[in-house]
Amino acid sequence: MSVQERKQRERAERERLIVATARELAEQQGWDAVTTRRLAERIEYSQPVLYSHFRGKREIIGAVALEGAAEMAAALRAATSAADGPRARVAALAGTYLDFAARNPAVYDAMFELDGGLAFAHEDTPQPLKDAFAALLDSLTEVAGDGVHPGLFTELFWASLHGLATLTRAGRLPPEHTERRVELLVNRLAKL
Amino acid sequence: MSVQERKQRERAERERLIVATARELAEQQGWDAVTTRRLAERIEYSQPVLYSHFRGKREIIGAVALEGAAEMAAALRAATSAADGPRARVAALAGTYLDFAARNPAVYDAMFELDGGLAFAHEDTPQPLKDAFAALLDSLTEVAGDGVHPGLFTELFWASLHGLATLTRAGRLPPEHTERRVELLVNRLAKL
DNA sequence: TCGTTTGTCTAGCGATGCTAGGATCAGCTC
């Protein structure tokens, strides 16, 4: 048994290595540079090994996305729990979200721009994604306003953050007034 | 001279054909299906002909994006000019924007998701893009609120619409309550 | 009528994601 267990451990370790390497490479040189050949070379295995862990490149992207979602959820929880009052919580939430997107562009792409084969808004949505949304929901429910469905409000708030994040990073929005835009968003959307 | 002019006309016509075919193919089967080979086959010319009109695939995407931007700008103008009062104008603006994105997903991708090699928020931004932004700006200035820079407000409003459009189409947001989300967006962001 | 230019096509390059089939090496049995 012990032999099998060791092999399983090594396999799991190698899988983590693949995901970490893909992420690192994507952050360094963009997802276009993450080819199966380059990835294989970096982990010092041959190409087909990747396919014994993942169905294909899509699933590797999906794995990076899940890792990112878990981190983002944790970051949002940490930021909101350290803030005092609804106003500060929402502001911290928005700031942390955009900060995460700006600091981890490749991961953010894996989560929301690229096709990682993940299910959203379903019952079979992976847990880390649910957690991240729940982190948003928890802090936004208290400022949704009377008669407004918290889930719907959270979806809208999230969409606005997502729009700001992607348009800014793609150079569609000038980066200088990011903070003022976030401030305006919080002031207007949240019923304080 | 007449001969040269005829040739120029034919060239311009063929260029329009390329762009229209690329757009059609993208709407039918997605941008992944728009390969230079397939595109060349559809227009009944060989592959290198494409490269005598455009530097590469990116530029073809960019051409589709510009065409789309012009159409979107026109649609926004038409919708807002037919609406009475600031409230109705903003609602029409938002509805038309999301409707355009939903009806022309491939074109919307070309404009905002894919790399079409276009400059944004610069002085050398192509006119159709400026027009589309100006259409937003014109209807949103009157509801920006006191002391709020209209351009900044427009950027935020646009980002929110963009987030709703992309997340909905990518299956990240359930499509059923789209209208309620738009209503909430208009009610909260606009100072009426 | 004869070069020259302009336009188009065939063929091919390097790179992509992915896979088939053979080699190698660990573990187990006698």
Added chain:
DNA sequence: GAGCTGATCCTAGCATCGCTAGACAAACGA
């Protein structure tokens, strides 16, 4: 300890991608 077996990994290759070089033909000006 020898031989078998099954898992593990690699080499080699496929089809397809964006893009380009060089050959060829048609249309033009002299």
